[in-house]
Amino acid sequence: MDVSALKRDLDGLKLDDNPAIVQQKSRDFYWYSPVLKQQLDHVTGDLIVTPKTEAELIRVLAACHRHGVPVTPRGSGTGNYGQAMPLSGGVVLNLAEMNEIKSIAPGRVVTGPGAVLADIDKATRAHSGQELRLSPSTYNTASIGGFIAGGSGGVGSINFGGLRDFGNVLRLRVVTMEAEPKALELTGEDLHKVTHAYGTNGIITEVEMPLTAAYExxxxxxxxxxxxxxxxxxxxxxxxxxxxxxxxxxxxxxxxxxxxxxxxxxxxxxxxxxxxxxxxxxxxxxxxxxxxxxxxxxxxxxxxxxxxxxxxxxxxxxxxxxxx
Structure with a gap:
């Protein structure tokens, strides 16, 4: 793992190697569990990389593959089980700035993975009186990509079931980590390969989710x-x-x-x-x-x-x- 060479390759991107910031962004709420606190308290990455576009993300993944640097994707870090923690060090891929709400239409919304659920609902309510079907209880801070990769259901499930039930995620765009990363469009059965997979087999770069009527x-x-x-x-x-x-x-x-x-x-x-x-x-x-x-x-x-x-x-x- 050659982090110094990686930094040179990623010149011009948003990087942060301040130890305090790296440690902060290497953690979720694992410490609620005394077992996980003992096991994970020492875990930290080596570098925070914050891409703003899919093109920048592809550049990061290709460089990390080339230099043998592990990558751990991070949404908002609201999970409880260490899903967003870099167990082998390396890069913490902070997706918070890939937060664009790209389009809103009857029954659906397209966003970047870093869009916060409350912000999505604010936009869809203002646009056409719609809201997301499902959200976690960390609605005000959690990202949609993190919810899909690390969540299972939550508020709204009484009507619509869980995230893995057909129709509750419409489409995902995912980038692989290899010498030449590939962008894949997943729908239908293929979505189950990525939902609740914690980003271990690909990085979500775009999300299409169903909407329902918004109420007070x-x-x-x-x-x-x-x-x-x-x-x-x-x-x-x-x-x-x-x-x-x-x-x-x-x-x-x-x-x-x-x-x-x-x-x-x-x-x-x-x-x-x-x-x-x-x-x-x-x-x-x-x-x-x-x-x-x-x-x-x-x-x-x-x-x-x-x-x-x-x-x-x-x-x-x-x-x-x-x-x-």
Whole structure:
């Protein structure tokens, strides 16, 4: 591995070998796990390279292949399991600046891999009242390329399933790492070769994702004395096709009381909950269904006072697996 020669070959591109920056960009949220913290705490790359175009990225991959330098792609680094960490050193390929939102059309959007999901939704909502079908709970910071390469589903999956379900990714453009890198267009069955592969077999340079109608979503938390009641309620709510929801998350006590610090004031001791995002126009129907199901509305963002809502994270940050 000849990093010095690599730097000379990549003259003119955005490079950073400041040890503090390299270490920062070599990490994700692995340290939430005591096991991974012990295993990965020492891991760092040798160089951060930030391409702005596919042509620059191809130049980087060809040079790294030529000099035997490992490459680890990085989106926003919001993963929890070390997916974006350079286990063998080398180049951390920072894709944050390949973030162009290239086109928006009925039912689809085309972007670069570094586009942040919240920014995509902001653009598609303004353009034509559309939004992404699925997003991780790290919606405000995660990149679309990182979500596809390292994620599996999340907010919206109650309606559309997971990322690997057919139709939830429309097309990917991927560049291989070899002496002469190739740009491949993948659709259909071939998408499964790249989704949730962490960039190990190719670097995503363009994404085409499906869109759905955008709604105003209301955060609601429903309380139950028993977790099984919360789970049964969530399942029954998911089967109500006439009530449009985006998130249904049953959570057993004492998790809400112990960990949802800013929402604690809304819960009773021993109470299990179901966290819901419901379309505003369906809120009355949702509340009627909830009353009939025996649920107790503990928090309703539509009726909460500004003081009650002050400092609260969005409902999707209370969802399963959200730590970052």
């Amino acid at each position: 979503w209301v955060d609601v938390i429903v309380g139950f004395d028993a977790f099984l009641d919360a789970a049964r309620y969530g399942n029954a709510l998911a089967c109500q096709d006439g009530i449009l929801t985006k998130l249904i998350t049953p959570i057993a006590a004492p998790v809400p009381q112990l960990y949802f610090k800013r929402h604690q004031k809304f819960f009773r001791k021993g109470q299990s909950i179901c966290v819901v995002m419901v379309a505003q126009h369906g809120l009355d129907a949702f509340l009627a269904f909830t009353r009939r199901a025996g649920g107790e509305v503990m928090f309703n963002a539509a009726t909460a006072t500004p003081e009650e809502k002050k400092g609260l994270p969005p409902a999707y940050e209370l969802a399963w697996n959200h730590t970052t």
